Amino acid sequence: MGMFDGKVALITGSAQGIGQAIALKFAENGADVVVHGIGATADCKTCKDIEALGRKTLVYDTDITDVKAVNAMVDDVIAKWGKIDILVNNAGIYPAVLCVDVDEAHFDKVVDVNLKGTFFTTQAVVKKSMIPNNYGRIVSISSCDGKCPASGVAIYSAAKAGVISLVKSFALEMAEYDINSNCVAPGWVESETVLAGDRWKDALKIIPSRRLGKLSEIGEACCFLCNDNVSYINGEVLDVNGAIIMD
Numbered sequence: 001m002g003m004f005d006g007k008v009a010l011i012t013g014s015a016q017g018i019g020q021a022i023a024l025k026f027a028e029n030g031a032d033v034v035v036h037g038i039g040a041t042a043d044c045k046t047c048k049d050i051e052a053l054g055r056k057t058l059v060y061d062t063d064i065t066d067v068k069a070v071n072a073m074v075d076d077v078i079a080k081w082g083k084i085d086i087l088v089n090n091a092g093i094y095p096a097v098l099c100v101d102v103d104e105a106h107f108d109k110v111v112d113v114n115l116k117g118t119f120f121t122t123q124a125v126v127k128k129s130m131i132p133n134n135y136g137r138i139v140s141i142s143s144c145d146g147k148c149p150a151s152g153v154a155i156y157s158a159a160k161a162g163v164i165s166l167v168k169s170f171a172l173e174m175a176e177y178d179i180n181s182n183c184v185a186p187g188w189v190e191s192e193t194v195l196a197g198d199r200w201k202d203a204l205k206i207i208p209s210r211r212l213g214k215l216s217e218i219g220e221a222c223c224f225l226c227n228d229n230v231s232y233i234n235g236e237v238l239d240v241n242g243a244i245i246m247d
Contacts, residue, residue, distance in 0.1 A: 002028070002029040003029050003227055003229075004085075005031075006030070007085040007086055008082075008086070009033050009226075010033075010036065010125065011034065011090055012064060012090050014090060015035060015037025015039070015044050016046070016192070018191055018219075019090040020049075021219045022218060022222050023046050025222065025223050026086065027053045032081065033050050033055060034059075035057055035059045036064075036091065037091070038061055039061055041061075042059050058081065060073045065116060070121050071128075074124040085129075085135060086137045086138075087122060087137075087138045088140075088141070093109070094156055096153055098151070098152055106155065110155040110159055115159040118140055119166055122140070130177065131179070134177050136174070136178070136179035137231075138179065140167050140182075140183050141185075142183050143160040144244060145157040146161040146164050171234045171235030180231055180233070182233060184222055184225065185239050187207065187240065187242055187244045206244065210242075
């Protein structure tokens, strides 16, 4: 028996990268998984790997910044599967631009994807499924940059700090419905985006664990926070960063 047998999990940004690893961990633990990502299709690797584990999938390529489209996605999942028990807000973008070079288009896009998308996806799932069912587990992915910004990612860091604040607001307002809202804040991990550049090589020097995080470790952290055996954990920010930030 898996801890999430009979549960439906929606993982945004799960067609690749960290989101893919998160989706697979939930499937390994028994959940049926709604896969989401720009350009995602039913024959994407995430869906195939989940189905190979004997779990069901639905897939959507919804623009996370389009509130009407997000609501339509949530409505469709509920129409087909009846509910959404677990939501992991993972969809995000990580463009690096120095403060003096940030223009309005950069600002709007980064905030829209990382903050607005997280808020309205959570709102839709909470209103349409979790409150009516008096149950829900929400994990939103922030970043160590949301606590201590690195150079060149000012808007990303501000948006991820905003995610931490939203997590706590949803925890406060939804607790009476047995809805938990928690946060995972990763540090440097072995994602394609990170490995494509060279900044991680310098980061290794300041990470006490002297390694990058595994994508599967982020998935394990999300599963932990959604485990009903620890449901008294609410409004928490779980750092998964090799001790680069300890607070």
